[in-house]
Amino acid sequence: MRARVLTLILVVGIALAALATVPRFAQLRGPGNNRGYEPVQPLAYSHRLHAGELQIDCQYCHSGAQRSRYAGIPSAGVCMNCHKFIRAPRSAVRAEELAAKEEGREPLRVTSPELAKLYQALALDENLEPSADGEPQAIRWARIHQLPDFVYFDHRPHIAAGVQCQKCHGPIETMERVRQMEDLSMGWCIDCHRDPFTSGGDAGNPVASTDCVSCHY
C-alpha cells in the first residue's frame, strides 16, 4: 500500500515537475516568436515624435547602418546635439512662459523629466555643464530586434540596396514605444531575398544571395 502510494506520488510529482518546466522550455524560442515585444525603456524616447512628427532621418541617429554591421543605438552625445538647446516640449515651455507672465516673474527653466534622465546619465548639472559630483552612467536600453548568435546580419548592403528601414522594423515613425513588428525568422529573410521586386533582380534571378554563408559563418 505504502509503496503504491509513493509510486503514485512520484509519478504525479514527475509529471507535474515536467509540466512546470514547460515555461522554461517555452523560452527556448526560435527566432520569430518575439513579434510584438515592446519593453519599457529606461527613457521614454518617442520615435513617433522624432521620426514621425519632426521627420528626423533615421540615419541621423542610427548612423551605423551605413558604416557598420549594426545600426547601433546613438550615443548620448548625439542626443545632446539638439538637447543641449531643447530641454522640454515646446508646450511646456510656453505654459511656463504664460504662467510667468501672469504672475509677473521671470520664466523658470523647464526641463522634461525624461530629458533630465539623459542629463543625469551624462552627469550634467542645471546649466548642462559637467557636474563635479556626478558619475556618467551608460543608458541601458532594452534591446528589441535581436537575431540569434549564428546569424551575421549586416545593415550596409540592405541600406545600399535601398531597402526601407520600415520594411523590417515596421512603421517606427508611428510608435511611441518601439515594438517588434516582423518575426525576424530565416523564412522571412529568405522570402525577401528570393523576391525579385525587393532584391532588385529579374524573376528567377534575384540579386540578393541565398547562399548559407551570406548569413551563417
Add this chain to the structure above:
Amino acid sequence: MSNMGSRDDLKAVGIDVSEGDVPGRSKKARSKKAPSKKAPSKEDSVSAGFGRRDFLKASGFLVAGTAMGCTRGPVPEAVPLLEGTPEMVPGRSSWYASTCGACTAACGAVVRSRDGRPLKLEGNSLHSLSQGGLCAVGQASLLELYDSQRLLKPWWRGEATTWEKLDTEIEAALNAAAASGRSVRLLTETLHSPSELAAIARFGERFEDFQHVVYDPLSTSAILDAHAATHGRRVLPRYRIDAADVLVSFDADFLATWISPVEFTAGYRKARDLSGEPPLMSYHLQIESRLSLTGSNADERHAIHPAEMASWMGHLAAELGAHFGEGLAQLKPPAGNAPPPVVAMAERLSKARGHSLVLCGSQDLSTQILCNLINHLLGNYGNSLDLEHPSLQRMGDDGALAGLRRELASGQVEVLLMRGVNPVYDLPGGEELAAQIRKVPLSVSFARSRDETASASTAICPEPHFLEDWRDAEPVRGKLSLTQPLIRPLGETRGFARTLLTWNGEPKAELDWLREVWKREILPLASASLSPDSSSSTVASESMASESMASESMAFEKFWDGALHDGYVEVRRPAFEVGPFDGSALELVTEEAGGGTHRDGLSLILYPKVAMLDGRHAHNAWLQELPDPVTKVSWDNYASLAPATAAELGVEEGDLVKISKAGGGEDLVLPALLQPGQHGAVVALAQGYGRLGTDRFAQVGPLWLESEPTVEAGGTVGSRVSDWLDPGSGQLTPVVHGVEVTAVAGHQRLARSQVYDDREVPEKLRPADGHPRPIIQQASLAAYTEDRSAGKPHGHFPEADLWQEFPLGQHHWGMAIDLTACTGCSACVLACQVENNVPVVGRDEVRRRRDLYWMRIDRYYSQEGENLEVAHQPMLCHHCDNAPCETVCPVLATVHSEEGLNQQIYNRCVGTRYCANNCPFKVRRFNWFKYAHEDATANLVLNPDVTVRSRGVMEKCSFCVQRIQEAKISAKARREELAVDAVKTACQQSCPAGAIVFGDLADPQSEIAQAVADPRHYRLFEELNIEPSVGYRRLIRNRPEEEMGHADPHA
C-alpha cells in the same frame, strides 16, 4: 553590439525586470504554475499512511520543479557609448600600424581593433624588413594580452602593492645607492628602442657605478665578438639573404628561429623567384647536426657532428684562401684533408663571389671568426652583409653577463634591475642565481608574470603588454617603427621607460617621453628628406625665428603622424664606423677549431623551437599546441635521436631515455623521438619548456572519463634544459659533448599531430596499379628551366563524369599555394587559429587526433641519409566543386555556394561525421566537446565575426568567408564593384614567404587566375574528379636531377 564580458550584468538585470516586460512569456509561466501549487493538498488526502516526512519530500520536489520553471531568460540590453568617437563605430573594425613585441626582431604589424579591443595581428606590408609577414609567435602574442593570470599590479616583497608605495621604497634605495656610489646593474634582453635607451641613459647618469648588461637567451654573442675581433666593432651584421645566390648556413636556423626569421624568409623567397626568365633560384646549403626547419628546405644538406663544424669551416676558409690566392699566414692549416662536400662548396662559393653568403649559428668564437674570414674572402661585406647599418636585433654580450654573474656571486651588486629577461630560467645554474638575486638588497623585475626570476626579486614592476603601450623599435639601424596602444591597459601596469623616469624624479607619460625623444633624436635625421624648403629660412629676425619654431613643431607633427600611420619610418643614421677586415684576429682561432675529433658518447645540442623560442611564450596555449613544423609534436619537449642511434639504444618513439653529463650533475629524463636526417652521435633537446606556471594547462582540454591532463598539477609542460647550456668558453654554448644516453623504463606517448611521415604509400595501401599518388610533385631547377611543367605525372584521368555542371555566380573563390616558397614555418596555422576561433584541445586530445586546426601543414620525408628530402604542404579544405563531403551529408549541413565555397552550416549540423569520413584530404574537424570558454578575460580574444562552435558539430576552413563577406559588403556600401584581390585570407596575409595566393578564379585579372595558369600549378586527387578549388605550385629544388626523389615512377 557586443555584450561580451557583461553576461553577469545581464543576468542581474534579467531578474529585476517586472513581469509585464515580455508579453506572452510571463502569462504562460503563471498559467503553468497554477495547477502545481494546488497539487500537494490533493496528494495529501490520498492516503492516511502518507506521513509528514513523505509529504515534505513530495512538496519540496514539487516546489523545486515549479521554481525551475519560473526562471526567465535575460532581457538583452543594448548599451551605447555615452560619447561616441568618429573612429569607433560598433561592429566595425579598424586597423592600426604597430610593432610586434613578441621577440627582439620587432617586425612591423597592423592590428585589427573592433569595439575597443585588439583582435588580430597581421604583418605590415609597409615595413621594409618583415614586408607584410608575421610569424606564428607574433600572432599568438595577442593571447597574452588577455591572459587572466597576468600581473596587473606591482608587487613588493611578495605582496601586491600600489605604485606610490613601491616608488617610495625603490627611490629611497636608489638614492642610497647613488649617494654611496655602490653598484647598480640593469640586466635586459636586447634593447633597440631609442626612447627606452634614452631613458636608461638618463637613469644611469645619477649613479657612479651603473652598468647596462645585455644578454639574449638565444645568444648570438659569438658573432658580435667575432666582429669585434675582425672588424674592430661589436656588431651584428644585417644579413641580406635576398642578395645571396649561394647561401651556406652552418647551423643557423634562419627560416625558423634565428635572429629575424620573417625578414629572412622574405629575403629567401626573393632569392628563389621562379617567375623570371630564366628562373632564378639561390643555392642553399645547410650544414647542421639535427634536422632544422631551415635544413628541411635546403637544396643540399649535410648532417655533421657539432664538433666537426669548426673543422669544416676551417677547411672551407683554407680552400677559398687557396682559390683566391690570398695568403692566410695567420691561419693554422686544418688537420687532414678537406671533406669532399667542402671542396664542392668552396668551388660553388668562389663562383658567386660578392653575391654569396655564409651564415653561422655557432657560439664558438673561432668558428665565427673563420666565418667572417670566409665572407671577407668572398667579398660579401658590403654586399650581402651590412655592417654600416647593421642589425640591432641581438646585442647580447655573454662576456658582460659572465662578469655580472661574478659580481652577483661575490655580493657586490646593490641594485639589480631585470627587464625582458628571466635569468633564473634562461641561464645555467638557475637555482644558484635565484639565491644570489635574493641576497641583492634591491632586485627589481619588470616581468608580466611571477616568473622564476620575479619570484626571487624584491619588487615586480609589471610592464604592460605591447598592445597596451607606447614604444618604439629600431631593429636595423635607421629603420624605425612605432608601437601604439590598441586598448586601455587592463591593469595598473606601467611602461619601462616611464618607471625609470619616475624613479629619476621626472615622471613622464609613455607617449610624452616617446614624442620628446623622437623630436630630439629622430626628427633631425628625417627632416633632410622631409622638408627641403626649411633651409631657406636663414634670416635671423625674431618673428622668423618663432615662425621657424612653429614650422618645426608642425614638421614634427607631420612627421609623427606619418610615422604613426605607417608604423614604420626610415631615417638617415650615420653609418657605423667599422674597420677593414683584420687578419690578425685569426690568431684567436684556436687549435681545436682546426681538427674536429669525435669524442666519446653522444653530443647534446639545445635548440629553440619555432613556437617556444626561449620559453618566454610558454604560457600561451596557442603556441604550446602549435605542432613543431618538423617533428609535428606539440605540448612537450623530447630527446631527438637519429633512428639508427635509437635502435642501438633499443628505444622506440616515446620510450624514456636518461641523459647524463660526463662530469656528473643532474640527469634529465625525456621521451625519445626518432628524427630522420639527424647526425647519429647527437641528441637534440628543445629549449623553452619546463617553465614555472605552465601547470595552468592542467585543465586545458575537455574533462571526461578517459581524459588525461595535459600537465599534472604542480608540474610543468616539458622539462627545463637551460642547465645544460655551457658558459665555459665565455659564450653561452648550446652544445655539450660526451653525454651519456641510456634507456630507462617508462613510456610517454608524444602528442603528434601527424602520424605518417612517408610520401610513399605503404605497399598494402597502394592502389591496384601500384603507383603512389603524386601528392607532392617536384622537379629539379634544371628540369624546370627546360620544361615549365616538369614534375607533372604522366597519368591520365578517367573522362567519365557523373556530376552535373554547377552554375556559378559572379565569383569563384580559389587558392594556390606555392610549395617552392612555403618553408613550413606555421605562421598560417596560427593565423587561421586566431582568425577563426579555433580552440585549443590539450595534449591528450591531440594524441587522440582530435586537434581542431582548420589549416595544418603536412610534412613528408622521402629518401634517406644525405639525400633526405623534406616537403611541407599546407593542407586545408579544398572547397571541391564536386565535393565528396556534400553528397553524404544527410541534413544538408554542408552545401555548395554559388561562389564555389563549400559551406559548413553549424546550426544545421547534427554531427554524423559522414562528411569527414568522405573527405579525401581529412581536413574536416569534429567538435567532440564543448571546449573551455569560461575565462571571461581570455574570451575577449574571440573573433566576434566567426561563430564559436559547440559540441557535436563539424567544422573546417571556410576560406575566411567572414572576410569575403566584409569585402563584398563594404564594396556594395560604397556602391562599387569588388576590387581585384580585395580579399585576403588570414593565412595568406601573414605568410612571410607570400606562398599563398587567394582570389577570384572567375576574374582573369586576379593573382589567382595567373597562378592557376602557371604550368607549375597542379591539383590534388584530380583522378577522383573532385575539382578542388585549392591548388599547389610544384616544388622546385635546386639540386641535381639524379639526386631528386620521385614520388611518381612515371615522371
